[in-house]
Amino acid sequence: MSSINSLNKALALVLAGLIGLNGCAVKGLSPTAGPVERGKKLSVAVFPVENLSGKPAPLKEMRQALMKDITGSDVSLLGDEKIEGFMARHRVRYTGGIDTETALALKAELGADAVLITSLEQYNESAPPEIAVICRLVSLGDPPLILWMDIMGMAGDDSPGILGLGLIDDPAVLRGKVLRMLADSLAGHLSGKRERAERRGGKKRFEPKIVYRALSLPREKANYAVAVTPFFNSSDRKNAGEIVVLHLVKDLAASGNFSVIEPGVLRQKLLNFRVIMNEGLSLADEDLVAQSLGADLIFTGEVARYHDDESSRGRPNVDFFVLVIERSAKKMVWASESYNRGDDGVYFFDYGKVNTASALASEMTRSLVEKISEK
Amino acid sequence: MLIRRAIKGLQGGILFCILVSFTACATRGDVYRDPNMDFGAIRTVAIMPFANLTRDQLAGERVRDVFMTMLLATGGVYVVPQGEVARAALAAGITNPAAPTKEEILKFAVFVKADAVITGVVREYGEVRSGTASANVVSLSLQMIEAQTGKIVWSASSTKGGIGMKERLLGGGGEPLNDSTEKAVKDVINKLFK
Numbered sequence: 001m002s003s004i005n006s007l008n009k010a011l012a013l014v015l016a017g018l019i020g021l022n023g024c025a026v027k028g029l030s031p032t033a034g035p036v037e038r039g040k041k042l043s044v045a046v047f048p049v050e051n052l053s054g055k056p057a058p059l060k061e062m063r064q065a066l067m068k069d070i071t072g073s074d075v076s077l078l079g080d081e082k083i084e085g086f087m088a089r090h091r092v093r094y095t096g097g098i099d100t101e102t103a104l105a106l107k108a109e110l111g112a113d114a115v116l117i118t119s120l121e122q123y124n125e126s127a128p129p130e131i132a133v134i135c136r137l138v139s140l141g142d143p144p145l146i147l148w149m150d151i152m153g154m155a156g157d158d159s160p161g162i163l164g165l166g167l168i169d170d171p172a173v174l175r176g177k178v179l180r181m182l183a184d185s186l187a188g189h190l191s192g193k194r195e196r197a198e199r200r201g202g203k204k205r206f207e208p209k210i211v212y213r214a215l216s217l218p219r220e221k222a223n224y225a226v227a228v229t230p231f232f233n234s235s236d237r238k239n240a241g242e243i244v245v246l247h248l249v250k251d252l253a254a255s256g257n258f259s260v261i262e263p264g265v266l267r268q269k270l271l272n273f274r275v276i277m278n279e280g281l282s283l284a285d286e287d288l289v290a291q292s293l294g295a296d297l298i299f300t301g302e303v304a305r306y307h308d309d310e311s312s313r314g315r316p317n318v319d320f321f322v323l324v325i326e327r328s329a330k331k332m333v334w335a336s337e338s339y340n341r342g343d344d345g346v347y348f349f350d351y352g353k354v355n356t357a358s359a360l361a362s363e364m365t366r367s368l369v370e371k372i373s374e375k
Numbered sequence: 376m377l378i379r380r381a382i383k384g385l386q387g388g389i390l391f392c393i394l395v396s397f398t399a400c401a402t403r404g405d406v407y408r409d410p411n412m413d414f415g416a417i418r419t420v421a422i423m424p425f426a427n428l429t430r431d432q433l434a435g436e437r438v439r440d441v442f443m444t445m446l447l448a449t450g451g452v453y454v455v456p457q458g459e460v461a462r463a464a465l466a467a468g469i470t471n472p473a474a475p476t477k478e479e480i481l482k483f484a485v486f487v488k489a490d491a492v493i494t495g496v497v498r499e500y501g502e503v504r505s506g507t508a509s510a511n512v513v514s515l516s517l518q519m520i521e522a523q524t525g526k527i528v529w530s531a532s533s534t535k536g537g538i539g540m541k542e543r544l545l546g547g548g549g550e551p552l553n554d555s556t557e558k559a560v561k562d563v564i565n566k567l568f569k
Contacts, residue, residue, distance in 0.1 A: 209557070210441065278465065283459045335443065
């Protein structure tokens with residue numbers, strides 16, 4: 001009986017891997033190997049957590065907790081010593097993404113199928129605690145492909161319930177809850193279930209306020225290969241540019257209309273070509289990067305505000321500008337300005353209020369991607 | 376009695392005529408348009424970074440982003456991306472991109488292949504106070520320079536928000552800054568296309 005169960009699980013795993021690969025295939029580039037093989041557990045290397053919160057946080061504990069939650073699903077995780085040894089040998093210092101060279105080396109040396117990249121977006125221990133974690137599973141092929149990505153952002157007072165019984169004051173409890181939800185989301189994806197983010201549509205109130213859409217950007221499903229370059233951060237929040245990029249990457253990948261290039265690959269290209277972005281990407285640089293990656297569209301932008309009011313009465317405030325350049329035409333095909341506050345459209349008893357900047361940014365990028373892909 | 380009524384009616388009529396004649400003489404003092412310029416020939420514009428005279432260090436960038444998107448959204452002209460503008464400004468050796476000289480503009484326009492260059496100044500951006508009342512205000516002025524000649528062909532300004540009767544009586548801090556910015560930019564764009 002147990003052998004039948006394990007066979008079913010293995011088949012589900014292979015199917016999930018194939019579906020994931022199909023959804024993430026980059027036009028013009030073909031993956032050399034799939035992330036999973038028949039009858040074999042998915043071997044995953046968990047990278048150390050990248051801290052984008054700008055504050056000290058228990059990153060090691062978070063990584064261990066995440067690994068513990070993931071172990072329950074159908075994946076086998078590589079040991080810490082192996083990963084640390086690999087990172088030391090290859091001088092891997094950047095853990096917020098993976099480039100093709102490192103991915104292939106990780107696959108060849110440690111036999112891993114995929115890497116789990118985790119970024120801590122927000123961490124606040126004072127009451128009510130707030131935490132937001134971005135996680136993605138990237139295949140170790142040429143090129144590395146995003147197989148799964150999810151973002152969980154929660155505040156202790158998200159669901160106070162009757163008489164405040166639902167309030168979470170302990171940051172460790174909230175942390176555990178968020179990491180468990182991420183692990184469940186990953187397990188759900190690997191077992192073939194569709195992600196939560198794919199099911200729910202964007203809300204009207206979070207749509208971009210000003211939009212330019214060129215006629216040359218077709219409204220039909222075109223499966224564009226897209227690269228999202230780092231956004232300029234004009235806000236007072238550290239790493240806000242990277243954070244909004246990750247939100248956008250997640251929603252673009254989840255939409256199914258775009259094949260998103262792994263941010264780590266793009267970062268390496270920008271470094272290799274020594275691209276310096278003065279107020280944005282110039283058309284010459286854009287062409288160079290897009291040609292080398294096989295990208296049809298290049299997303300770029302600027303974050304003007306990314307404010308998280310760390311109090312129960314506070315309201316987050318996010319404001320960003322997105323610009324899309326099409327490689328073939330070398331023209332801007334999309335420009336939009338999105339700005340919202342957590343209490344936009346909230347009139348009665350804080351019903352519908354968004355408590356964290358992470359959740360707000362997620363809603364805004366989801367609505368933005370829907371707007372771009374709408375027919 | 377009848378004469379009095381007639382005089383009153385006449386007075387009212389004169390007053391009405393005066394008011395009507397005032398509106399006829401109204402001019403748009405904050406707009407300049409070169410009468411010899413064919414604005415229909417402008418297809419591509421480059422927007423230079425705006426000069427910022429406010430306390431908010433990023434006001435220029437914010438207003439420029441909104442202006443760029445709204446100008447593109449009109450569908451009337453194509454706007455050169457900011458990154459390309461920055462590269463061309465560097466290549467043309469413009470020392471102060473917010474206030475380029477005529478020679479610099481002529482050189483710059485060749486690099487970006489633009490028909491016109493827009494420069495601007497953000498004069499107010501943020502909260503203003505008067506007594507106990509406060510409100511957000513946005514004030515900007517823009518000018519368009521023809522790329523071939525380096526001549527100013529259009530100039531306009533707009534101010535939105537600020538402390539009005541509502542803010543003095545009811546308080547509340549006025550409308551959000553983003554809304555005021557959008558209104559001011561929309562006003563300036565309307566002045567361009569009228």
